[in-house]
Amino acid sequence: MIGEHLPIIVILTYCLAALLMPVAGLLHRKAPSILALIAGGGALVFSLMTLWKTLTEGAFSYSVGAWPPPVGIELIADPLSAFFLVVITLISTLVLFHAHFSDGAESGQQSISYYACVMLMLGGFSGIIGTADLFNLFVFLELSALAGYGLLGTGSGRAAHSAFRYLILGTVGASFYLFGLGFLYAETGSLNMGDLALILDATGMQTTARIAFVFIIIGISLKMALLPLHQWLPDVYTDAPAMSTALVAPIGTKVAVYALIRLMYDVFPSGPGDWAFPVHSILAFAGAAGIIWGSVMAIPQTNLKRMLAYSSVAQIGYIALGIGLATPFGYIGAVLHVFNHAIMKACLFLFSARLEKTGLGIRIDKLTPATRLRLPVSTACFVLAAISMIGLPPTAGFFSKWYLILGSYESGNWFYVVIILASSLLNAVYFFRIIERVYLGDTDEGSPKPVRVRLTRRNLALVTLALSILVAGLFNVWIVKSLIEPMVPAF
């Protein structure tokens, strides 16, 4: 009964919560964050139900307002979209949990608009993932982007500046996407994904469609912060308020990844004869370049958030590389890394949020053993996430790498194997620099007394994420076999 409506329910849950936010704000100072948490939890449950339904009964679609596609808007739930939906809702709910119990930076009047923006952004994200219509995807892309500018721009003046820069660049990206859609619509007369796939398959990729594709891919790559279109990302992540970064960084770029995978494998024909130029190789190469550039740039950073932001550029590179390899293992590696990286990055950024909240600051040279004594549990979580980023077994990060190397090997690209291995070492350099600072060296006189090691609601989300890293690593085969393999296209 409720099952067939699931695709829209997740989107509506967030949008409804956004609308109710002012009412909640009138009730109680804390009500907006509670409402956000409830909506997030609800969306998580619904997306899990969607996932369950797609895995047991297969993919299904939903016509909004009962208008059949291609006239009406169609939403789809298949293993790919359901998986991404679960990643987004799961991570955002954990971050919201942390925001409510630990951060509480926004309260009173401000929290109404803040959490309304959060809900709108998440609604936009789930819309992008749910929709089967390319124009509808643009609408949700803009919805989430506008809400995102608001989230990332609050706080310091620098935040407003870099969010404005992001707004300009993001709008350019969205325009590229829209431009491409225009070409595509002119060529085919349809914007429904399934419909488009059939038409393009029948007509083959003509010049107009190719141009459209290039515009669309560039637009999405910008949103995804794929090298060389990544410049907006480090500034935005660094200057934004702690909670906004923790919320956007793990999942924001992943939504663009979803759009990329959907378009490259489900909408546009992916046979080698369909292209005048090696699209996949270019993507893989950009990914590889991003891996090295992001990792190298992360090393000299003096600001923890900026370092993590550059590391995000590198991690997006892993995902792009996996998609570009165009082999089953590459694809699995990319999708698995979307999940793994979301967990790790959420854990890392929540640690930096804890640092900001407790007034310890996020300058790397200010991190000392005193930091660890103040936040023993959070620091341990950070270390675990860092080890996973370096990619040591049995953490989740190791297995992303495992599948990506398998994929590179499968396609005969030894070069990428070397890149992936080298980036592990670079990751080790910048993460161990921090681990050294926090764990080694004498504590100064007058440093705070060690806090007792215990689980509190302030570090519960962090601990959950850190443990998930281990669980996701140990049970990666289950994730791959039951969740990812159903979505792998035929290569």
Next chain:
Amino acid sequence: MNAFFQASFLPLHAVLVSFLAVPAILLASRRPNLREGISLFAALAKFALVLALLGSVLDGNRPVLELLEIAPGISLSLAVDPLGIFFALVASGLWILTTVYSIGYMRGNREGRQTRYYASFALSLSATIGIAFSANLLTFLLFYELLTLATYPLVVHKESPAAIRAGRMYLAYALTAGLLFLAGTIWLQTRAGTGTFTAGGFIPEGLFSSWELTTLFLLFMVGVGVKAGIMPLHSWLPAAMVAPTPVSALLHAVAVVKSGAFGVLRVTGFVFGPETMREHGLDLLLASFAGATILLASIIALKQDDLKKRLAFSTVGHLSYIVMGAALASTAAFTGSILHLSAHALMKITLFFCAGAIYVHAHKTRVSELDGLGRSMPWTFGAFAIGSLGLAGIPPVNGFISKWWLASGSLESGEAVVLGIFLLSGLLNAGYFFPIVIRGFFHAPAQAEEGTHAHPSSEASPWMVVPLCLTAALAVVFGIMPDFPLPFFDLARQIAESVTLSGPGLLLPSG
């Protein structure tokens, strides 16, 4: 849940017992006696579990425990074969003595951060036993990397700039090695379809071209060679001597470096196999590196004045004895190689224990300061003398037996040069160890200068002296009776025969 407590889970228990001790040690951080008690208890329990497994292995059983599928087609599995149990016996047995010794050393030296120290130690031992019982390449890699991480806090224990530098160097070497091992594992796993260790090797002839096989071999050898200290991959080991002496003793003479040497044995004997190596000239490649390492390390050791550095270079040299035996891969050489794994462990841990006792009790770190110290510390210097004799290969210490088999193995393979290397190295060993003993016992003590410590008038604390006398005594016992009280020789012979007498392994479809 009941299944967990059944005998088939013994290998896992042996790995986990010290792993579970870690949280207990952390919780007991404010009660040193309880904390050390937990360490000691875990060590004893671990040894008991390994002994229980030994009985089963000697009866001809090969307990295998598949835990879960860790990557598609590859399971995280533990298998107890003679080689694994051999290494596990050495590591877990010596952990007991090292724990006792640690109590004396850490308290005598008033070291800080002892909780972290004991916790990391317990974790390292879990990783070591995991390495010993790994049934396939990926499981091996998992524990191998865990060992790197677990020993890092021990290397940087002092947190001095030198210690931090050594820690970075250690990580750089060990992590790079792990990544190369990973590359090799993936390559081999996808091509051969399996990564399960099989006596005699499992790479079918013709699967790899000759240059591919050489590349693959180098990937694996660099992977395990860093921890085994094969030159030119050894530099981290002397640098890591900044760690507290019990760490040098157990990890840098037994657990970590022997994991590397154990890895060499696994890769040569159980992945490639002697025949494949011989056909493609890989034995010669490995033997030339090992031979060069044996001689160079011994020569460098000669001129080290720092006692621990001298021991470290001696370790580098002796590890390559094991590598050399694995490279020659005749039955006798392989037997000697395995025997040297335990023999060197016993002798070198004795020497490190002595160096630590001298440091804590007399505050001496340099060979040139040891004149006459043997008169006040006779037990320590006596044990040192036994260890030195053994390492030089003089009977009746157990170093003689392993060297005998290595030497006869080199003749068996017709490599007279290798025999020459072993003999020359024996002389060099005598050259850098005997002066220490002679200085200790026969030189007159130097007059204490301003700012230096005078010699103490008595022995070091019994917490340190008893373990070091025990290891020295064991070295002699095993030198006279190689199969008593633990059947090391018997096991070594079994392993060597299983490796050298079985042909190239058939391709098994299982992971």
